[in-house]
Amino acid sequence: MSSATVTAPRFGNWPRFLLFPLIAVIGYAGLVWEVEQHSLWIAAGWVAILSYCWFCLAGSFHEAAHGSLFRNHFINEAYGQTVGVLILIPFSTFRATHRMHHAYMNTPKDYELWPYSDPNASLGFRRAFVWLDLFFGVFTAPFIYGRISFTKTARLTPAEKKWIPREYAFTALFWTSVIIAVGLLIHYGYYQxxxxHTFLLLPLIISPMINTLRKFTEHVGMESTDPVQGTRTVCGKHWLTTACSYFLFDISVHGPHHRYPKVRGGNLKSKLKEMQQKDPARDIPVFSSYYQALMHTLPLLWTNPAVGTEKWPDKAAPAASSTTGTGVPA
Structure with missing residues (x-):
């Protein structure tokens, strides 16, 4: 994907980093303190806050994959590589999978939405995988993005073929070193x-669950393969919706993002308005809040845990309710 952008927002992206890493780092100090004081109810509050902060990391990682997080290419790459190591998803792997997602959205070649994009996956398997994907996203996400490394039909660039194995090796080396270091601290009595202390790990487990819900809300149950009609776009005027979208780099304005993948997150809402003004009769699936989008998604996780079924063989596509959104903001 090209790093070409439209005019950048006046203040750039830096305020979007307030939740991660700024508040995330400060919050961990508060969480450690409360855990050590055995104030577990207060610690639980910190876990909720930190889980959302870590979730917002997905927005910046996604922007880096598009090459639009930082104007400096080296910084953009370094950030993506660093985050990829932390979340067990090498940056080149994520970028290659996400490129296929944009090129073949909601089709069998959309590796990012596997198995929901696979007509050969049974309804029972997809229903079961919904739960696995939701509660064990910390494991399923690295697996889903890693599939492109060993899938014969994947289109990897020479650079990706070169860097993906290296990034996996470095990730394995880093986390092996961390495990060994913790083991040595325990062995020599520096840490008991x-x-x-499991509270300290909970944000890292819960945040992938939130990210899986985001993925479901954006795509699952949408029958179209059109870049706009096949996504749910969240764009409302309520301060909470606006704030949540802002700190996630406006990835929730998802239809326009797929229509204009080169546009920075901060400019997607204006693109949505342009689309609505250019074609008022077009029923774009826009929801005025995350709650509305989620309520539209949840029944489809059982009745139609799939994407792009309009092009599936009739025997493979289960009956589903309408996938057209409501609540288009004025």
């Missing part, structure tokens, strides 16, 4: 693990 307690059950309450």
């Amino acid at each position: 693990p307690e059950l309450s």
Whole structure:
């Protein structure tokens, strides 16, 4: 994907980093303190806050994959590589999978939405995978993005073929070093693990669950393969919806993002308005809040846990309710 952009927002992207890493780092100090004081209810509050902060990391990682997070290419790449190591998804792997997602959205070649994009996956399997994907996203996400590395039909660039193995090797080396370091601290008595310390890991487990819900809300159950009609766009005027979208780099304005993948997140809402003004009769699936989009999605996780079924063989596509959104903001 090209890093070409339209005019950047006046203040750039830096305020969007307030939740991650700024508040995330500060919040961990508060979480550690409360855990050590055994104030578990207060610690639970910190876990909720930090989980959302880590979730917002997905927005910046996604922008970096499009080459639009930072104007400096080296910084953009370094950020993506660093985050990829932390979340067990090498940056080149994510970028290659996401490129296929944009090129073949909601089709069998959309590796990012597997198995929901696979007509050969049974309804029972897709229903079961919804739950696995939701509660164990910390494991399923690296697997889903990693599939492109060993799928014969994947179109990897020479650079990706070169860097993906290296990035996996470095990721394995980094986390092996972390595990060994913690083991040595325990062995020599510098650290004594307690059950309450599992609170420190919870944000890293919960945030992928939130990210899976985001993925479901954007695509699952949408029958179209059109870049706009095959996505749910969230764009409302309520301050909470606006704030949540802002700190996630406006990835929720998803239809326009797929229509204009080169446009920076901060400019997607204006693109949505242009689309609505240019073709007022077009029923773009826009929801005025995340709640509305989620309520539209949840039944389809059972009745139609799939994408792009308008092009599936009749025997493979289960009956589903309408996938056209409501609540288009004025």
